Amino acid sequence: MTKQSVVVPETPMIAPAAVPTGASQLFPPPRSGCGGGVPNAAGAKKKYMGHLEVGAGGGRINAWVDSMRASSPTHARAAAALAPFPAAADEADAWTRKHPSALKMFDEIVRASKGKQIAMFLDYDGTLSPIVDEPDKAYMSEAMRAAVKGVASYFPTAIVSGRCRDKVYNFVQLAELYYAGSHGMDIKGPTNARRHNRANTKTKANAKAQSVLFQPASEFLPMIDEVYKALIEKTKAIEGSKVENNKFCVSVHFRRVDEKKWSALAEEVRSVMKDFPKLRLTQGRKVLEIRPTIKWDKGKALEFLLESLGFADCNDILPVYIGDDRTDEDAFKVLRDRGQGLGILVSEYPKETNASYSLREPKEARTATCYAILAAVSGMEEQLQLFEGACKGVSELHRRGEEWPLVLCIFSVYFSLGKTNKVGPPHFFGF
Numbered sequence: 337m338t339k340q341s342v343v344v345p346e347t348p349m350i351a352p353a354a355v356p357t358g359a360s361q362l363f364p365p366p367r368s369g370c371g372g373g374v375p376n377a378a379g380a381k382k383k384y385m386g387h388l389e390v391g392a393g394g395g396r397i398n399a400w401v402d403s404m405r406a407s408s409p410t411h412a413r414a415a416a417a418l419a420p421f422p423a424a425a426d427e428a429d430a431w432t433r434k435h436p437s438a439l440k441m442f443d444e445i446v447r448a449s450k451g452k453q454i455a456m457f458l459d460y461d462g463t464l465s466p467i468v469d470e471p472d473k474a475y476m477s478e479a480m481r482a483a484v485k486g487v488a489s490y491f492p493t494a495i496v497s498g499r500c501r502d503k504v505y506n507f508v509q510l511a512e513l514y515y516a517g518s519h520g521m522d523i524k525g526p527t528n529a530r531r532h533n534r535a536n537t538k539t540k541a542n543a544k545a546q547s548v549l550f551q552p553a554s555e556f557l558p559m560i561d562e563v564y565k566a567l568i569e570k571t572k573a574i575e576g577s578k579v580e581n582n583k584f585c586v587s588v589h590f591r592r593v594d595e596k597k598w599s600a601l602a603e604e605v606r607s608v609m610k611d612f613p614k615l616r617l618t619q620g621r622k623v624l625e626i627r628p629t630i631k632w633d634k635g636k637a638l639e640f641l642l643e644s645l646g647f648a649d650c651n652d653i654l655p656v657y658i659g660d661d662r663t664d665e666d667a668f669k670v671l672r673d674r675g676q677g678l679g680i681l682v683s684e685y686p687k688e689t690n691a692s693y694s695l696r697e698p699k700e701a702r703t704a705t706c707y708a709i710l711a712a713v714s715g716m717e718e719q720l721q722l723f724e725g726a727c728k729g730v731s732e733l734h735r736r737g738e739e740w741p742l743v744l745c746i747f748s749v750y751f752s753l754g755k756t757n758k759v760g761p762p763h764f765f766g767f
């Protein structure tokens with residue numbers, strides 16, 4: 337693929353210490369490993385493995401448990417880890433400079449997107465919906481749904497989730513989106529496609545989008561069923577554990593398991609996995625994920641979707657991927673390696689990441705920034721009055737702490753202004 341659409345130039349990044357707060361960090365250079373700058377002073381560094389080994393031996397189980405502990409530190413734990421170490425706090429600041437807030441840098445993002453077709457890729461849990469104890473109750477808000485709908489009316493939009501496709505569809509309920517469930521192993525085009533791809537007519541676009549169906553791990557279905565049953569059986573005595581069948585992969589949740597029982601749970605999972613050498617174990621936020629050993633992940637799914645949309649070798653495409661979890665790193669890495677698009681990590685605290693930008697959990701006190709962003713987005717003073725209503729909507733989202741719908745709304749506003757000199761209808765804003 338040609339690399340003219342490079343959004344991540346090869347220029348070396350200025351050392352964090354030399355970068356004043358708020359300075360441009362739009363195009364950090366590609367890195368070989370996950371982003372540095374994660375707090376590491378005095379043992380505060382929280383690292384966990386993307387891929388856990390399934391061998392025998394207590395040593396490995398301890399490594400699993402360490403990894404489980406680090407996989408989703410609570411805010412309190414992350415803060416406590418940093419608090420006693422001023423150096424670590426400095427490193428946290430350096431991290432923020434390396435991965436600045438997508439909201440604060442929105443004008444730069446907008447400039448980078450000029451003349452490019454944006455394609456949106458959204459993770460579900462922890463990105464569109466808040467993390468909750470009960471996986472079946474991870475609903476997204478109506479405001480978020482309206483925002484995703486708004487953004488999808490302008491940009492091709494896909495949900496990329498570890499959940500099985502049907503389940504994530506039931507949460508999102510928007511027929512016009514692409515869905516990649518089971519960590520990208522179950523991809524389906526929209527049933528109600530808009531004309532976003534490179535086909536000439538809406539009919540052609542619809543037919544093409546609707547024909548997208550890709551399941552690279554279908555031969556593993558019987559094995560996944562088998563491992564699911566075995567895991568239910570083996571973990572049933574561990575209070576709070578939950579095994580979730582995600583069709584081409586299985587999740588073993590430990591969010592509600594007493595930490596003292598984590599090693600017992602890990603041991604049970606390991607004992608099951610021993611009999612399934614064609615399956616591997618990865619992990620997400622307080623969840624162990626069992627999946628086929630095939631080389632397929634959210635990053636591959638992102639590439640597949642870009643190709644399906646007709647953007648495989650395009651320089652004028654700007655893929656934007658927003659996610660919060662370890663498995664989203666595969667997609668961030670693809671964007672970084674392609675030198676195209678932008679990855680945005682949703683996280684309250686510094687984490688190793690290949691994403692360029694970050695967003696924290698919703699915060700109320702950002703309304704002022706938000707107005708500034710909108711002004712920057714418009715670049716046209718006289719337009720400000722026109723989108724006063726939009727500003728009110730965005731401001732209300734801020735007040736309610738709905739950071740995500742806000743970002744999506746801003747994309748919509750930008751696009752509306754850029755293309756039609758008008759602000760999109762108020763329903764974009766969920767009111």
Ligand SMILES: O=P(O)(O)OC[C@H]1O[C@H](O[C@H]2O[C@H](CO)[C@@H](O)[C@H](O)[C@H]2O)[C@H](O)[C@@H](O)[C@@H]1O
Pocket residue numbers: 459460461462466467468469470471472474496497498499580582587589591620621622623625661663
């Ligand atoms: O790729 P994602 O859409 O982020 O899916 C990853 C996993 O998300 C879900 O688990 C996570 O969210 C739950 C609800 O908030 C939470 O209880 C759990 O601790 C998190 O790990 C989902 O249930 C898993 O199957 C997905 O693999």
